[in-house]
Amino acid sequence: MPVMNIGPVPQSHDGFYARNNPYQVNGPKGFTEFKLMEENEDLYARFDFPGVTKESLRILVEPLKKAVFVFGDAPKEFRHDSSHRKYGTVTGLVCDCCEISNIQCFVGDGVVRLILSKKKINLHVPFSFGGATMPNVPFLARIINGYNPEVAGGHPLAHLRGHNGHNAEAEGFYAVNNPFLVSGPKGFTEFKMLENEDMFIRIDFPGVPQDAIKVRIDPTKKAVSITADAPKEHKHDSAPRNYGSATGLVCKCCEISGLVSHMSDGVLRLHLSKTRASTQSPSCISFLGGPDREDRCSTGPHTFPHGTDPHDPELTGPLLEPHPCVNIGSDMAYEWKILPNGGLYVRVDMPGVPKDRFTVSVVNGRVMVTGDAPAVSLDSGGRFYSGEVAMLESQVSIPGRKIKTIAKNGVIRLIIPPL
Structure with a gap:
């Protein structure tokens, strides 16, 4: 006789005690x-990340030290779990x-x-920074003031790989691999x-x-x-x-x-080309493709793995991902540093952009960088980057030539002088 599952049942005629968990009955x-x-104006924050491991938790402080990003992974602990879970807030x-x-x-x-x-x-600082990774102010205002957990409904922080119900295109970065990419193939890699x-x-x-x-x-x-x-x-x-x-x-x-x-x-x-081997190897090696590094094996008898989708909706979302191939050094596409003279140094990754296809402009105090990466070889398409990388203290428009730029190997570096 098969075992039947029983769905969650509301605890009263008014419904569930807590909308965030049907099994919670108090607290x-x-x-x-x-x-x-109140005693020191520190902020206490609790986040439910069920299944997350201590080793997977990452806490990143935004460069201006105004925001904290929290990431965690809950592995697929049992073969019958539908998926692993990835959290971020x-x-x-x-x-x-x-x-x-x-x-x-x-x-x-x-x-x-x-x-x-x-x-x-x-x-009295000469620059402020925005755009790429700072959350919007209304969201922070709601958080920093705190709220009553006895009446709050809460909000989910988990993003299930392949089981994410919300429409990622509705909000967030066009491409989680680069905050400045606005069109073209997404992802750190593409396989075809x-x-x-x-x-x-x-x-x-x-x-x-x-x-x-x-x-x-x-x-x-x-391999x-x-x-x-x-x-x-x-x-x-x-x-x-x-990289590796x-x-x-x-x-x-x-x-x-x-x-x-x-x-x-x-x-x-x-x-990569292939040919039939004279002797069969006792094992096979898959390539690391896609966000989960899953095997993408073809059903054919002797083929490379299937390709990836450079327009996969999973590659759009509110949380930027670090470059998975970086072994040493920065794994993010943006870096900045305030200089001793009050100027600003900025590094922006725009892979695929030739050195003569970067543009830098300053309008109303905002420093904008764009980059046009043409399709090369068998790329599925070209890529276009655009974004504000810094904001001057006063809303002035200055010639872009006053900003020293170094563009090479898909990276542009800017040295912005103090006003």
Whole structure:
């Protein structure tokens, strides 16, 4: 006789005690709880991240120290789980006179608890920053004031891979791999199966020169390993970057017979060919494709894995993702530093953009950078980048030539002088 499941039943005629969990019968309601601590004006925040592991938790402080981003992963613990879960949220300050000075974090039993402390800062700073990663002010205002968990409905913070019910196109970044990308193929990588069953691969390695990439075929001729180095081009770069990746066959009956690589403007493009092997290998190697690095194996007897979708809705959303191939150095597309003279240094990754296709303009005090990356080889399309990277203290328009720019290898660096 089969075992039947029983769905959640409301605890009263008024419905569920807590809309965030049908099994909760008492205590504070809501997926989150925020409390302004009266004794020191610190902010206490509780986030329910059920299933999340302590090791996976990441806490990032926004460069202006106004906001804190919290990420966590709940693995697929059992084979019958429908999916793993990925969480992300943000909280922080709304005033201009303070910055986050300390973070205490406590993780246990699927709950993340933070205590954020703040301190006064000097208001006479020459620049403010916006656009790319700061959450909007109304959201922060609602958080920083706290709310009553006894009446709040809460809001979900989980994004299920392949099971996300909300429309990602409705809000968030066009591409989670780069906050400045506004059109064209998304994702750090693109894989395309060709009609002859060869494989075309695009991998973004911003900052890597042509002579700093190494592509090797594994001795088994089943896999290709890639290592790349992006040097510290300017003294204000936080660090050089090192990348690493791998791709290859999933079948046992073939081996890689040909490889053509081309590196330009911070993008590596590979064309892999195959042939039947004289002897079958006892194992196969899949390539790391897609957001979950899942095997994308074809049903054919001897093929490369299937390609990826560069317009996958999963590649749009409110949370930016770090570059998965970075081993050393910054894994985000934006970096800035206030200089001793009051100027500003900014690094922006726009892989695929040739050095003569960047533009910099300053209108009403806002510094705008655009980049046009044409389609090369078998790319599914060109890419266009655009975004504000800094805002001057006064709303003035100045010639872009007054800003020193260094554009090379799919990265543009700006040195903005003080007014």
